[in-house]
Amino acid sequence: MRVTFTANGREVEADDVWEGESLLFMLRERLGLPGSKNACEQGECGSCTVYLDGAPVCSCLVAAGQVQDREVRTVEGLADPQGSLDEVQQAFVDAGAVQCGFCTPGLLVQSHDLLERNPQPSDNDIREALSGNLCRCTGYEKIMDAVRLASARKCSSSEVAQ
Amino acid sequence: MSTIRTEKNLQGITTAHPDGIGGSPLRPDGILKVKGEFAYSSDMWHEDMLWGMALRSPHAHARILSVDVSEAVKHPGVQAVMTHDDIPGSKFYGLEIKDQPALAMGKIRYHGEAIAIVAADHPETARRALAKIKVEYEILPTITTEEQCLDPETYGYVHEPAEYKGHASGNVVHSQKVISGKGVTDEVRAMADVVIKGDYVVGMQDQAFLGPESGLAVPAEDGGVDLYIATQWLHVDREQIAPVLGLPENKVRLTLAGVGGAFGGREDLSMQIHACLLAQRTGKPVKIVYSREESFFGHVHRHPAKLTYEHGATRDGKLVYCDARIVLDGGAYASASPAVVGNAASLGMGPYEVPNVNMLAVALYSNNPSCGAMRGFGAVQACFAYEAQMDKLAAELGMDPVELRQINAVEQGSIMPTGQEIDAPAPVADLLRRVKALPLPPALDTTHLDVRDIPGALSNTSHGEGIVRGVGYAVGIKNVGFSEGFDDYSTARVRLEVIGGEPVAMVHTAMAEVGQGGVTVHGQIARTELGVEQVTIHPANTEVGSAGSTSASRQTYMTGGAVKLACEAVRNELVALGRKRYGWTYNDLSLVGGKVVSASAGALVPIADLLGDSAIDLTREHHHRPTVPFDKETGQGFGHVQYTFCAHRAVVDVDVELGLVKVVELAAAQDVGKALNPLSVVGQIQGGSTQGLGLAVMEEIVVKDGKVRNPSFTDYLIPTILDTPPMPVEVLELADEHAPYGLRGVGEAPTLSSTPAVVAAIRQATGLALNRVPVRPEHLTGTGE
Numbered sequence: 001m002r003v004t005f006t007a008n009g010r011e012v013e014a015d016d017v018w019e020g021e022s023l024l025f026m027l028r029e030r031l032g033l034p035g036s037k038n039a040c041e042q043g044e045c046g047s048c049t050v051y052l053d054g055a056p057v058c059s060c061l062v063a064a065g066q067v068q069d070r071e072v073r074t075v076e077g078l079a080d081p082q083g084s085l086d087e088v089q090q091a092f093v094d095a096g097a098v099q100c101g102f103c104t105p106g107l108l109v110q111s112h113d114l115l116e117r118n119p120q121p122s123d124n125d126i127r128e129a130l131s132g133n134l135c136r137c138t139g140y141e142k143i144m145d146a147v148r149l150a151s152a153r154k155c156s157s158s159e160v161a162q
Numbered sequence: 163m164s165t166i167r168t169e170k171n172l173q174g175i176t177t178a179h180p181d182g183i184g185g186s187p188l189r190p191d192g193i194l195k196v197k198g199e200f201a202y203s204s205d206m207w208h209e210d211m212l213w214g215m216a217l218r219s220p221h222a223h224a225r226i227l228s229v230d231v232s233e234a235v236k237h238p239g240v241q242a243v244m245t246h247d248d249i250p251g252s253k254f255y256g257l258e259i260k261d262q263p264a265l266a267m268g269k270i271r272y273h274g275e276a277i278a279i280v281a282a283d284h285p286e287t288a289r290r291a292l293a294k295i296k297v298e299y300e301i302l303p304t305i306t307t308e309e310q311c312l313d314p315e316t317y318g319y320v321h322e323p324a325e326y327k328g329h330a331s332g333n334v335v336h337s338q339k340v341i342s343g344k345g346v347t348d349e350v351r352a353m354a355d356v357v358i359k360g361d362y363v364v365g366m367q368d369q370a371f372l373g374p375e376s377g378l379a380v381p382a383e384d385g386g387v388d389l390y391i392a393t394q395w396l397h398v399d400r401e402q403i404a405p406v407l408g409l410p411e412n413k414v415r416l417t418l419a420g421v422g423g424a425f426g427g428r429e430d431l432s433m434q435i436h437a438c439l440l441a442q443r444t445g446k447p448v449k450i451v452y453s454r455e456e457s458f459f460g461h462v463h464r465h466p467a468k469l470t471y472e473h474g475a476t477r478d479g480k481l482v483y484c485d486a487r488i489v490l491d492g493g494a495y496a497s498a499s500p501a502v503v504g505n506a507a508s509l510g511m512g513p514y515e516v517p518n519v520n521m522l523a524v525a526l527y528s529n530n531p532s533c534g535a536m537r538g539f540g541a542v543q544a545c546f547a548y549e550a551q552m553d554k555l556a557a558e559l560g561m562d563p564v565e566l567r568q569i570n571a572v573e574q575g576s577i578m579p580t581g582q583e584i585d586a587p588a589p590v591a592d593l594l595r596r597v598k599a600l601p602l603p604p605a606l607d608t609t610h611l612d613v614r615d616i617p618g619a620l621s622n623t624s625h626g627e628g629i630v631r632g633v634g635y636a637v638g639i640k641n642v643g644f645s646e647g648f649d650d651y652s653t654a655r656v657r658l659e660v661i662g663g664e665p666v667a668m669v670h671t672a673m674a675e676v677g678q679g680g681v682t683v684h685g686q687i688a689r690t691e692l693g694v695e696q697v698t699i700h701p702a703n704t705e706v707g708s709a710g711s712t713s714a715s716r717q718t719y720m721t722g723g724a725v726k727l728a729c730e731a732v733r734n735e736l737v738a739l740g741r742k743r744y745g746w747t748y749n750d751l752s753l754v755g756g757k758v759v760s761a762s763a764g765a766l767v768p769i770a771d772l773l774g775d776s777a778i779d780l781t782r783e784h785h786h787r788p789t790v791p792f793d794k795e796t797g798q799g800f801g802h803v804q805y806t807f808c809a810h811r812a813v814v815d816v817d818v819e820l821g822l823v824k825v826v827e828l829a830a831a832q833d834v835g836k837a838l839n840p841l842s843v844v845g846q847i848q849g850g851s852t853q854g855l856g857l858a859v860m861e862e863i864v865v866k867d868g869k870v871r872n873p874s875f876t877d878y879l880i881p882t883i884l885d886t887p888p889m890p891v892e893v894l895e896l897a898d899e900h901a902p903y904g905l906r907g908v909g910e911a912p913t914l915s916s917t918p919a920v921v922a923a924i925r926q927a928t929g930l931a932l933n934r935v936p937v938r939p940e941h942l943t944g945t946g947e
Contacts, residue, residue: 018284018286020286028205029207033198034198034201034202034204034205034207035197035198035199036198037202037204037372037373037422038204038374038451039372039373039374039422039454039875040454040874040875041453041454042454042874042875042876044874044875044876045372045875047372074198075196075197075198076197076198076199078197079197085193085196085197089196089197090196092192092196093188093189093192093193093195093196094188096186096841096842096844096845098189098192098195098196099423099677099678099679099845099849100371100372100373100421100422100423100424100676100677101191101192101195101196101200101420101422101677102202102371102372102373102422102423102677103372104195104196105198108196124612124614124615126883127614127883127884128614128620128884130883131620131882131883131884132882133882133883134372134875134880134882135372135883136369136370136371136372136423136425136849136853136880137423137677137845137849138845138848138849138852139845139848139849139850139851139852139886139889140848140852140883140886141844141845141848141886141888141889142841142844142845142848143883144883
């Protein structure tokens with residue numbers, strides 16, 4: 001089948017999609033968007049998290065055909081079109097929250113969503129929001145640091161804007 | 163050219179480079195990783211590529227009577243189906259002992275052993291083709307328990323003794339004794355006032371790296387193959403792959419693809435040979451990506467262990483003797499079992515002075531999943547047991563458990579049970595003091611309860627009733643680098659040239675960057691040694707010599723050391739060029755801030771001017787000091803390169819009614835010799851601690867009669883961010899004069915003591931014995947085994 005949808009603001013089309021394919025597979029193998037990761041493919045690890053119509057989902061659990069005419073935003077779409085990083089992305093690098101980096105794309109989308117909804121989350125808010133994203137390298141401490149840093153930077157830049 | 167010495171010239175050039183060693187510059191791959199542009203092995207893509215997949219045995223022990231692939235071959239979209247009959251070269255491979263068939267031959271020895279492989283145009287086509295392969299099995303009784311393994315006359319052999327390679331006998335892959343002092347005799351036992359005995363069990367842990375085993379094999383015009391792969395050691399992969407393909411090593415070229423974590427699980431081959439065989443057969447690029455379920459079958463795990471310890475001590479707490487036996491289940495194939503046994507035996511007394519020792523460690527062949535390398539191997543299992551023993555002994559003597567450990571702690575100059583002197587700082591007592599001195603986290607506030615703070619968290623299991631707190635301590639000892647006479651050298655090539663008017667250093671090694679940050683450290687070393695800003699890290703591949711494995715906490719020591727040597731050689735050549743050209747006679751030259759600098763005369767000349775259009779390109783090997791194998795009967799010998807130590811304090815809340823544990827805080831103190839990159843060092847300690855926490859309270863591959871029962875992240879749990887507490891870290895830097903920059907390997911030590919510290923805290927909270935890990939809810943509520 002053919003699937004037409006918006007990926008990172010761009011109209012895209014995937015042909016010869018097998019009905020059993022996931023959104024994750026279609027993004028990675030058919031559309032040249034391998035940023036979303038395939039760590040468990042059963043919705044346990046969160047590495048494949050993308051926005052679907054503005055809500056974070058595990059793209060491994062979404063059938064490719066389900067995104068017909070819908071909007072998908074992946075880790076590749078977090079930076080602005082000129083390529084400057086989103087604050088969450090920069091904070092992950094700065095805080096040492098990236099080791100192997102395989103969990104990073106999913107954590108970035110989930111953290112991005114958290115800070116959109118709750119710009120000043122408590123530590124428990126961060127832990128709750130990210131509890132569906134497994135990381136095996138860092139022990140999460142630097143990820144906590146990164147989200148705190150991104151929150152502080154976002155808040156101070158919005159204060160400046162006011 | 164003359165040199166003018168002014169105050170200005172010296173400004174900023176005598177201080178260390180902020181992005182040199184000791185700084186925490188950002189990872190060179192960090193930006194790519196946060197943009198989703200870093201190419202991991204599972205992201206590899208090639209026009210016309212095929213998907214490879216393996217058929218795996220549903221049985222743990224069986225004879226293969228027949229394999230019929232005829233229907234699979236005819237399946238539309240299938241380009242090749244291969245069994246062991248189609249292998250052009252050697253049919254066996256293995257890390258230390260080549261006992262594993264690349265595809266099963268006549269016999270299945272573990273659940274999930276690969277029998278046949280297919281290449282097809284889509285992963286679903288490959289799956290359907292696999293379903294059409296007909297295999298006839300004669301199911302055999304499994305050999306899975308220690309009793310069965312050690313009685314082959316009754317229960318049979320996992321491998322025919324005639325086929326044994328290496329030191330195996332019976333179903334024993336490898337064994338190692340360590341006897342020191344007088345051993346453990348009646349006379350020695352009589353010297354002890356108190357005796358503590360314990361039997362301990364460590365479950366089978368999985369590395370659970372997130373990036374699945376994967377890679378892309380591309381057939382080359384010269385009949386060879388180019389493999390883009392996630393691994394821990396490119397060259398040892400090639401050594402094992404090439405003979406199976408029937409190719410000389412130079413026709414098998416490996417390039418490191420992005421690696422999504424490793425932790426030992428990528429030290430053995432997984433899909434490498436299969437992808438290469440299919441690429442060779444079809445003439446097309448072949449990609450293989452394991453699913454998570456296949457990953458649980460496709461790599462080796464941490465050896466489950468049974469440990470029996472008996473300690474004798476005097477009334478004032480001094481250890482007199484230790485009699486210990488460690489039985490490690492190695493599973494179907496040898497993998498790293500011999501080295502795991504060596505570590506367990508030689509480090510199994512812990513970081514304590516024990517005057518009389520009788521230790522035996524063995525690894526068994528069984529029909530359980532193969533076990534091999536995982537972070538801290540051999541030492542992790544032992545640490546759980548000896549630290550439980552220390553707590554029991556302290557309780558028996560009415561002593562503080564930290565004080566008991568400090569009384570017996572090794573220090574620099576202590577003699578290990580192997581007879582090896584610890585000839586570098588060993589601040590065991592101080593590490594314990596430091597974690598104990600840290601402020602304790604506040605008590606659980608049950609009046610303003612946030613359920614996210616309690617055991618069970620978001621499951622909203624209670625309102626804080628039935629929760630008790632406990633505090634536990636542990637400390638461990640780990641070796642760094644490959645031991646027992648193994649020369650695991652590393653190679654580095656460094657090229658210095660001028661690009662765009664600026665001196666640029668290029669560092670080329672075969673080091674597997676698996677997430678640990680070695681690429682960051684290589685840049686730091688080059689900046690420090692060569693005084694340059696710009697460093698390029700060349701992709702890791704087999705065009706340069708071996709870098710050894712990214713394991714055994716060795717890469718910064720070994721390949722970092724090689725980069726340092728190569729940089730020094732480049733610097734010497736550059737300075738020689740200057741001496742020749744300018745007639746310098748200074749003996750105090752270094753490269754700082756892009757210039758050749760004399761400590762006495764100041765900046766002499768920019769590197770770019772001295773180098774001009776030429777390049778200096780040198781390769782160096784770094785060998786650690788030699789070690790020797792342990793004596794087979796006594797375990798004596800200078801077997802280890804370096805020792806490393808970490809201590810933990812765990813604070814836990816336990817819901818004793820529901821059997822749930824929340825680790826409230828996990829503090830660590832570790833001596834790292836020299837923190838080349840403090841941010842990464844802390845990241846390693848926290849990551850390692852968390853894997854130890856996982857082993858303490860949740861992580862176990864459940865195997866029944868050789869069958870893996872929980873091969874998924876739904877059923878095999880690793881700590882989430884809600885399971886993982888704040889982890890304060892104290893880093894000590896006591897230099898080891900034998901090591902580059904005085905550094906000490908970092909990665910593994912925190913994985914040792916974390917587990918026993920957490921369990922000690924649970925014991926303190928509950929008063930339960932808890933002699934096995936992971937501790938499950940039923941062990942706390944008394945409703946299970």
